[in-house]
Amino acid sequence: MTYKDLPDFLKSLDDKNLLKTINIEVDPELEITEIADRISKAYGPALKFTNVKGSPYPLVINTMGTYERLNLAFGVNHLDEIANEIASYLDISSYATLIDKIKAIPKLLPLPFIFPRKTKKAPCQEVIEEPNLDRLPILKCWPEDGGKYITLPLVFTKDPETGQQNVGMYRLQVYDKKTTGMHWHLHKDGKEIYEKYRKLGKKMPVSVALGCDPTIIYAATAPLPKIIDEMIFAGYLKKRPIKLVKCISNELYVPAHAEFVLEGYVDLDELREEGPFGDHTGYYSLSDLYPVFHIEKITRKKNPIYPTTIVGKPPMEDCYLGKATERMFLPLLKLQCPEVIDMDFPLEGVFHNCAIVSIKKSFPLHGNKVLNALWGLGQMMYTKMLIVVDEHIDVHDLSTVAWKVFNNIDAKRDILISEGPLDALDHSSNTAFYGHRMGIDATKKLKSEGYDRIWPDDIEMSDKIKDMVNSRWHDYGIHI
Ligand SMILES: Cc1cc2nc3c(=O)[nH]c(=O)nc-3n(C[C@H](O)[C@H](O)[C@H](O)COP(=O)(O)O)c2cc1C
Ligand SMILES: [Mn+2]
Numbered sequence: 230m231t232y233k234d235l236p237d238f239l240k241s242l243d244d245k246n247l248l249k250t251i252n253i254e255v256d257p258e259l260e261i262t263e264i265a266d267r268i269s270k271a272y273g274p275a276l277k278f279t280n281v282k283g284s285p286y287p288l289v290i291n292t293m294g295t296y297e298r299l300n301l302a303f304g305v306n307h308l309d310e311i312a313n314e315i316a317s318y319l320d321i322s323s324y325a326t327l328i329d330k331i332k333a334i335p336k337l338l339p340l341p342f343i344f345p346r347k348t349k350k351a352p353c354q355e356v357i358e359e360p361n362l363d364r365l366p367i368l369k370c371w372p373e374d375g376g377k378y379i380t381l382p383l384v385f386t387k388d389p390e391t392g393q394q395n396v397g398m399y400r401l402q403v404y405d406k407k408t409t410g411m412h413w414h415l416h417k418d419g420k421e422i423y424e425k426y427r428k429l430g431k432k433m434p435v436s437v438a439l440g441c442d443p444t445i446i447y448a449a450t451a452p453l454p455k456i457i458d459e460m461i462f463a464g465y466l467k468k469r470p471i472k473l474v475k476c477i478s479n480e481l482y483v484p485a486h487a488e489f490v491l492e493g494y495v496d497l498d499e500l501r502e503e504g505p506f507g508d509h510t511g512y513y514s515l516s517d518l519y520p521v522f523h524i525e526k527i528t529r530k531k532n533p534i535y536p537t538t539i540v541g542k543p544p545m546e547d548c549y550l551g552k553a554t555e556r557m558f559l560p561l562l563k564l565q566c567p568e569v570i571d572m573d574f575p576l577e578g579v580f581h582n583c584a585i586v587s588i589k590k591s592f593p594l595h596g597n598k599v600l601n602a603l604w605g606l607g608q609m610m611y612t613k614m615l616i617v618v619d620e621h622i623d624v625h626d627l628s629t630v631a632w633k634v635f636n637n638i639d640a641k642r643d644i645l646i647s648e649g650p651l652d653a654l655d656h657s658s659n660t661a662f663y664g665h666r667m668g669i670d671a672t673k674k675l676k677s678e679g680y681d682r683i684w685p686d687d688i689e690m691s692d693k694i695k696d697m698v699n700s701r702w703h704d705y706g707i708h709i
Pocket of ligand 1: 398399412413414416417419420547550608
């Protein structure tokens with residue numbers, strides 16, 4: 230089951246007792262953060278605040294902040310269901326013969342319907358008004374933040390050369406009633422499109438949707454190659470086409486069922502100080518110069534709900550979005566690196582700072598091959614610490630991974646230091662945007678890799694003794 234819009238998803242959460250509604254007045258400045266942070270750390274429910282100081286609109290936060298709600302968001306019991314389906318589409322062998330092709334038709338038939346559908350009448354345009362961000366319950370998240378931030382915005386732009394739209398989640402710092410920052414980082418699609426408009430000297434239309442069904446929200450965060458329109462991916466996840474409507478004041482198409490849409494443009498000659506902001510690394514990102522978003526119209530539903538999130542020390546809601554990426558992008562990664570068995574982004578690595586992969590190792594320095602390949606794949610290039618383990622290791626069992634890393638490596642031989650791009654939020658490198666990444670090859674070393682000793686076996690009890698102890702366990706009277 231997937232959802233028509235955000236309220237539809239919230240209803241489903243509510244029915245399952247996974248949404249808590251708070252009716253007393255709360256302050257969008259810091260108070261909501263402190264509440265939501267405590268709830269995140271306790272793996273608690275989504276929160277709806279109906280009475281936010283200074284705003285007529287209710288606010289929801291932490292809607293996807295546990296594995297249970299993440300699965301519900303995509304209508305699955307486990308994200309591997311989506312990963313396995315993606316893998317089956319990518320498995321060319323299932324289309325090898327004519328019979329296979331015919332067999333594959335029912336599976337592929339729904340795919341054309343993933344393309345977005347344009348509609349004329351849209352709930353997100355029930356009310357059209359002059360911009361006034363002061364009416365929205367926008368959070369000031371952390372004490373040293375440079376101001377209020379819209380933290381869950383879906384930023385729609387259009388490539389002026391190809392005509393293709395892009396959607397990315399880039400936070401917006403509120404400057405006044407109708408002006409915000411536009412925090413697309415150096416390596417992101419929004420920034421690439423912006424540079425094209427700058428070259429062409431054309432006005433850059435930008436529209437921002439707030440509050441959509443969870444597949445659309447997730448798609449805006451997914452590290453898709455630029456040629457894939459996020460709304461196609463959302464349609465695939467939703468199993469229904471995403472309905473889009475043309476904006477009132479610019480040519481962009483936005484989700485018809487959004488709660489709010491901010492329509493406007495980014496001025497090509499204007500930069501303004503953006504930040505600081507308590508970020509998802511658990512540190513403040515420093516202020517820097519970023520483009521400015523001018524809002525010309527706000528359209529909305531009659532009774533919209535304002536969606537938001539907070540980022541900070543993990544685990545927070547965004548870590549779970551990272552987990553969705555970990556699962557859904559594994560089959561694509563395997564296309565490039567078939568030796569990869571599984572992958573884990575530990576929550577503490579805030580999804581771009583640490584990845585653990587297990588591989589089927591079959592030749593000398595195979596681990597290094599995988600490390601270099603992963604640093605060459607899209608947003609994996611930021612991964613500051615990449616750990617490679619052997620195929621039988623469960624990468625999600627961090628204790629076992631740590632045991633392998635601590636005990637298997639020879640530092641000179643097994644650590645690869647690589648210089649390359651880093652996420653714009655990285656604070657540790659001496660230089661912004663690039664620095665050093667570490668690859669750790671914790672696999673068993675081969676004779677062909679120069680290891681001339683005998684690599685010891687893992688200690689394991691024999692099955693015979695295990696079975697015997699199992700059968701007698703009750704008799705020992707030991708309770709653990
Ligand atoms: C809550 C949240 C906030 C984010 N904020 C930003 C941001 O301010 N700037 C940015 O460049 N990326 C941000 N990201 C990451 C991007 O959304 C992500 O890299 C996405 O793939 C960008 O889309 P694009 O590849 O079409 O540019 C954020 C992600 C999440 C989950
Ligand atoms: Mn994109």
